Amino acid sequence: MDQPRALVIGGGIGGLTAAVALRQRGWAVTVLERAPELTPVGAGLGLAPNAQRALDVIGLGDRVRALSAWQGDGGLRAPGGRWLSRTSSEAAADRFGGPLVLVHRATLVSLLASALPEGVVRTGTAAVLTDPGGGGRPAVVSTPDGELEAELVVAADGIRSAVRQALFPDHPGPRYTGLTTWRVVVPAPERPFAPHETWGRGRLWGTQPLKDGRVYAYAMATAPEGAHAPEDERAELRRLFGDWHDPVPAIIDAADPGQVLRHDVHEMAVPLPAYHSGRVALLGDAAHAMQPTLGQGGNQAIEDAIVLAHHVGPDGDFGAAAECVGGLAAYSADRLPRTTAIVRQATRTGRMTAVSNPVAVAVRDALIVAVSRFGPGLILRGFAGIADWRPPQHTYASGTPRQ
Structure with a gap:
């Protein structure tokens, strides 16, 4: 044919x-x-x-x-800046190839x-x-x-x-999950930072570097479906995350209000x-x-x-x-x-991440700290079967067919 x-x-x-x-x-x-x-x-x-x-x-x-x-090496933090767990990029690469x-x-x-x-x-x-x-x-x-x-x-x-x-x-x-997200790309702040995700009470923030010297930041919080900020989405980020640890406030300040993306999360x-x-x-x-x-x-x-x-x-x-x-x-x-x-x-x-009760948040964070004491292997176990997947047929990265 x-x-x-x-x-x-x-x-x-x-x-x-x-x-x-x-x-x-x-x-x-x-x-x-x-x-x-x-x-x-x-x-x-x-x-x-x-x-x-x-x-x-x-x-x-x-x-x-x-x-x-x-x-690079980073981890999970609390809104005040305390590290709940640390991740090793080398350990992750060894574990997942x-x-x-x-x-x-x-x-x-x-x-x-x-x-x-x-x-x-x-x-x-x-x-x-x-x-x-x-x-x-x-x-x-x-x-x-x-x-x-x-x-x-x-x-x-x-x-x-x-x-x-x-x-x-x-x-x-x-269906709507009860969560909404924000995403923004801004110039990197002057002070260096480690890649991180930060969990608060029904709120989450992440900061990751891009290749070109900019920073990709994302946030998530519980919210009614279809809700919008009364002013603009940057102001909403300030309200929700403006008192969190560095570099979160600086990244929010560097954002153009018109470039802050907001989307409800469906699954x-x-x-x-x-x-x-x-x-x-x-x-x-x-x-x-x-x-x-x-x-x-x-x-x-x-x-x-x-x-x-x-x-x-x-x-x-x-x-x-x-x-x-x-x-x-x-x-x-x-x-x-x-x-x-x-x-x-x-x-x-x-x-x-959506837990908002103060007692439940304290218990969650304590469990994360306890698990992290056993090393990065236990934390990485949650991605076993996901990040180590291999395609049904593949070549080496150079393009040479596998023998």
Whole structure:
């Protein structure tokens, strides 16, 4: 048959990774992105070793690491500045086979897009799934320029995925967690600081360095769904975190009020029955939206993309029926249990950060201090099975195939 066609709906990190991986597997790929340009929100993204190994498969791991800041020694703090636990970047790298690195989302999106030929990505193109296809029937996607047929459609259209709703109309979809987040990128403060996350009473703050000398900071707090600051979001950050330890106040002061991003946190509390239907595969937030408490949302989208490309043959001749052991059914079988477990673990961690009762906070902090006395190994155990994941096929970071 002619070169099989794949349509990717959504030009975010997961969708672009899927496009690169599928092209390397022999697919003719088109990415349909609703936004007028590939410009992600101004925020950082932590890439754990699992996601880096996934990017190694498509030959981009080394380039990502070169563009990223490698996380140094840091830890978990209380709002007054006391260290509750210390983390060792060397111990983490030894445990999981590599370091955690931090990259700006725009940098990663640009790198992924540059790995695709000109014309593959169509921005300003809204896409609607018309027919999921199945068996010998192609899937059909409607765009403003007409209908497109494909042997595979990849739905990477985010947490409010219209494709997911079309495929699983009876599923409740993501639910609000009771938490909202803020993100900002600012110039690094003059005084040096160690990377840290700070837990207070129903509030969380994190500060991490970027490669270019800037700092990525994020915050989370309990709040009613859809709430907004009475003035601006920087003023809200001052109200919530302005009396916390250095460098938190300085970072808030350095932020441009118009560049402070705020988003409510939603999660897929009820797993989907599958991550595919017909000739359509869901990935990333469209399939398994999760709390950011483990820093795995983007990482899991990258994993999804690599595993999907692994399971769909380069000739496009794969079974699409739910009972089929290959193709998209194998993708669902691989990804559904893993991502469901990570969603639930992120939820448990979120409950710990959302504790607001003073007595409960004191107990939580005392437990963290006690556990940290046994060394970094016990703290790192919570990421076992997550950060040490390896793709079903991979190359060395140099691009040389594994023997």
